[in-house]
Amino acid sequence: MIALSSPAFIIIVVTAMIILIFRDWRINAGALALQYIAVFILVSLSWPIGVAITKLIVGWMATAAIALTCMRQIPSEAPSEPTASLFFRGLAGLLVIMVIFVLAPSLQASMFPRLNLFIVQGGTMLIGMALMQLGTNAEPYLTIFSLLSFLAGFEVIHAGLELSTLLTGLMAIVNLSLALIGVYFIIKANENKSVSEEER
């Protein structure tokens, strides 16, 4: 698995950038599903594969729940956006990547000396990009995607620090509940839209 850690890190950077830049749920759901593979690889550096795979299963379940709801509830045409906003978000993402590359080694040395640098970089990259994403959108489903990414980043780092069955179980419940809240938000938004259209 150590050989796969650098591709996993690259997947994290690319998918986090995709989720930050694009607003189409299909692209974002695909990127999030891919992101969980990278998370699984980085977690399996610290945990037995049998336990680490829970992160992948839970992540995919959460992504599937949101993606299937979006498929039924959100119109099929992709939202059009000015290139300038894509460019701006891309630049913001690049800034986060640079900051993480600069800060991660010193963070590893001072706080997490036992952890592999890829784990620290991968985890902080997910956290940083998710925070940037939270600051640049007000869409309920994108907020949930960001929070799932944020939690995944934390789980990558925390897996290297502690292995607890209860914690793993509770984190799985939190991730799935968050996804269900996302589903709830999407259905609610669509129902309210239908009601207001009927009233017109």
Add this chain to the structure above:
Amino acid sequence: MNIALSTPILWVIFPVVLAIVSGIFHRRQILNLLLTSLTAFVLTLLAVLLPETLTISIGPVVIQFSESLGFLGRQINLSYEILPFIAFGYGITGLWLIFSNIPVVPDYFRSVGLVITALLTAALGVEPFLYAALLIELAILVSILVLSPTQDKTSPGILRYLSLQTIAMPLILLAGWLLTGVETLPTDSPLVIQTMIVLGLGIALLLGVFPFHSWVPMVSQQANPTVVSFILMMLNTTILVFSLNFLDRYAFLREFQTIYTVLRLMGILMIIIGGAWIAYQENLKRSFGFAILSEIGFSLLCVGLYEKGGLTWLFLLFPARAIGLWLWGYSLTLIEQRSDSMLIQNLHGFARRYPILTLGLTVAQLSLAGLPLFASFPSKFAIFTAIFTLNPLMGIWGFLGNLGLFLFTFRMLSALLAPNEDKQIVGWSVSEKKKVYLPILVFILILIFLGLLPDVFLANITETLTSFTQLQ
């Protein structure tokens, strides 16, 4: 006949199961109401009456409770010492649930309310105690269902609430891991400072402390006041008690004087922010959010005054605050039901039609502000006396901040009492029905009794402090 049970089964698993059952019958309102509120009150009564031996004998049946329940290799411990707080939690849950039969309150509120209390009770007993952060997060996720019901648009305030609370959880877990490694280090070590910053950030995010407070007025403006008052009361109280664990378990934190100075400063800052914003607030629902910010400030101030007995005042404040917030939330819900707008300038003459509702709202606000004779006065008087002695400048700022709520109440009253020529409301009449005004009058009397005889009614809850062996 001997029956073996455990306290977590009774106060965590049983209410969750019952909440699920009552959720299935959420459309049968009376059944749902009775099921959930009776459960809450029975659990309160059991927590009050359970003897130290944790044994109950009913005729030939002897029920022996154990304090802990194993769960996925870890424990949930609800010891005898924490029972007064559990009684308080379920008591106020019962209070909120039994008076929630108002059409504008979401259907699921009663079931969700019971689940939230059960999750927060589990959070107080889980070992290692840091895992409480996850249970608190689950309670927050469940609360979204009632704070943002299906018919309402998802507001930015709700998204901010969800985001900030979710970000807090990993910080608490990380701080917990860091704390185990820094216990033996000298207090001036950079790692100790880093740990305190991570922990402080986590708790500040959970409590909605400045600068993470913006969601509180946003959520209170949008959501139903009964729901908001319950969730903010339960969450803040549990988070505060959970946070005390850090001071109790880590001597280096307890002995680090800077923490208390920072807590006092943040407390005063929150009182000023809450007071300044509420003073010129126009929206009745939004003003409620700012009052909550002020109350968070008082709680932080109490912990900051730990060495002067602040924790006793903190625990004495909880029941007074709970009843004050309930009365405020209940009155606001009924006002919202009877009025087209919640803006003060659109409520001219309201008091002339609904004098008891106006009285309830006014008394709730004045009680929380700490007016003499009312429930919060004894604790707030003690807090102000202590802070004036310690640092007069801080005391003056805190006092000025607290005046904001008085100012708002008088502004609100002058508008509500004024005649409304446009709607032809000039004379006085009592339009409220008995079932509406009776609870308001009863709880106004309770607020007065709590203010007059705090030792008689509030002494029990301070016994919770005995579970924090190092903080007494």
